[in-house]
Amino acid sequence: MQYPFRAIYEWETKDKFDEWSGIIQACNILGGLAGVFLTAPLLPLGRWKGLFIANIVIIIGSLISLIESETCLVIGRTVYGIGIGIISVLGPKFLNEILPLELRGPLGTVY
Numbered sequence: 001m002q003y004p005f006r007a008i009y010e011w012e013t014k015d016k017f018d019e020w021s022g023i024i025q026a027c028n029i030l031g032g033l034a035g036v037f038l039t040a041p042l043l044p045l046g047r048w049k050g051l052f053i054a055n056i057v058i059i060i061g062s063l064i065s066l067i068e069s070e071t072c073l074v075i076g077r078t079v080y081g082i083g084i085g086i087i088s089v090l091g092p093k094f095l096n097e098i099l100p101l102e103l104r105g106p107l108g109t110v111y
Contacts, residue, residue: 031078035085058083
């Protein structure tokens with residue numbers, strides 16, 4: 001599974017691959033952190049529209065990641081992380097909104 005990335009981005013050594021995989025994961029996590037803070041402007045739109053926008057952001061981040069450039073991979077993963085951060089805030093709120101009363105606590109906690 002790792003070989004295509006190493007071949008596409010010409011990461012011939014394991015050190016180079018480890019370095020870039022760490023950078024990519026860090027950008028994904030930092031994007032998620034930014035997405036949590038970017039959720040506040042989406043709250044007036046409602047949870048349904050906010051989740052829809054988050055999914056669009058994830059699709060855009062995935063498409064940017066498909067470009068065979070290290071810079072685009074990092075930018076795409078950051079944008080993808082922003083979408084994940086938005087979903088991690090709006091998802092449980094939306095779930096608690098649509099669930100029956102007896103399931104709200106247990107399923108809201110599991111999410």
